[in-house]
Amino acid sequence: MPPTVYLQLFMKTIILILGLALTAGAQTHPLKALIDAARSNSPALKDLLTAGLPLLHGRDGAAVWGQEFLFAVESADPATVSIDHQPAVAMTNIPGTKLWYRLMTLRLGTTHNYNYFAAGKSLGTYDVAGYNPDSYPQAGAAAGRLSGMKTLESKIYPGMKANYWVYVNAGADMTNGAPLMVWQDGETIVGNQDLLRLRLQPVSDNLVAKKLIPPMVHVLIQPGEGGEATGTRMRSILYDTVSDRYGKYVLQEILPDVEKTYKIRHDSYSRAIAGASSGAICAFDAAWYFPDQFGRVLSHIGSYVPLQWHPEQNQDGGYIVSQRVRRDPRKNLRVWLSDGTDDQEAPGGSWPLNNIMLANSLKLKGYDFHFRFGEGMHAIAQGALDLPESLTWLWRDYDPSKSAQAFEMEDTEKVKPPFRVKVVNRDSW
Secondary structure (H helix, E strand, O other), rough: OOOOHHHHHHHHHHHHHHHHHHHOOOOOHHHHHHHHHHHHHHHHHHHHHHHHHHHOOOOOOOEEEEEEEEEEOOOOOOOEEEEEEOEEEOOOOOOOOOOOEEEEEEEOOOOEEEEEEEEEEOEEEEEEEEEHHHOOOOOOOOOOEEEEOOEEEOOOOOOEEEEEEEEEEEOOOOOOEEEEEEEHHOOOOOOOHHHOOOHHHHHHHHHHHOOOOOOOOOEEEOEEEEEOOOEEEEEHHHHHHOOOOHHHHHHHHHHHHHOOOOOOOOOOHHEEEEEEOOOHHHHHHHHHHHHOOEEEEEEEEOOOOOOEEEEHOEEEOOHHHHHHHHHOOOOEEEEEEEEEEEEEEEOOEEEEEEEEEEHHHHOOOOOOEEEEEEEEEOOOOHHHHHHHHHHHHHHOOOOOOOOOOOOOHHHHHOOOOOOOOOOOOOOOO
């Protein structure tokens, strides 16, 4: 998923909302406070939106609380918004600004596409999740703890510096060692930014309280900067290169530093790795090359395409992943994949077709896998919507007294055929 330059604006707004709530002596959830301000046309809405909560060029330009969806965009001309490809509706201007907003009630349990328009042109389109109940704070679910940011300089990627954070669910076993999940693009799921995307923190806390997943240590790694990248960001080199290098980086540099503070388990049965887009192929590769270290993989909108294909260097691209799964002996992995029909078709490859190819490869080799294929675009919305289910599925049957399990395909999957492609937007002949 291409990184956005606006993510820091999320944090500024949430901090502002929290500050206003605390000043008023309230205990209002920050997202609810924002929705309430929009519903009542509060003067505070101008300050909240000026601080930049909805990313103003259409990307991530939505905030959700229950069935209320707040859409906002910046435009010098009157703006409209189309929801789920329906006719566009007018948005309301905040006087004295270029900000336009619309509060709508939408169905939950699905994703919604939104597209902003002004002066006859699209300002940007994206998907947003109609979050499930477990994506909200629940009574009786103890909140975990988020660490401060830690910065490391790499030797495996000389000259690169990268940040990481650690989120620890309440009840994680710091005596004998806790299960582990490693998340790519960690800066997008840190603190209150997480409320507008995956909502990993409330979801994992709720599932722990329900005993659906074990309390664990979540390591949130941000792509590094510097090093061998042409620009400053190393994200594509780190994530899209099909090799064991990134896995070594995590195992030899990041996790040893984490273990200076947190005790984590070392058996692959108790370790998962996750990511979205390029972070997803990165997660799959790390487990593929080190199945003795990571037994569980969570892949959202995976970029199994040749973004780092360099034949002149004898370097395969991401397209090779599904072929290796078919060709090589089966490894002991449990894999959740998700993608959608409207994911990207680009010079770099076909995201939906390559995800289907990987799912069929896992199917034919007898892997313990689940493939969720919806209609969404290249967005985290489907992954966010599914997160309570995908984490529960990925960690089902977990027993802390065990250190190994042979992951076998579920009986319900065994009786299903491979996935087939059908063209739905063209004539069949």
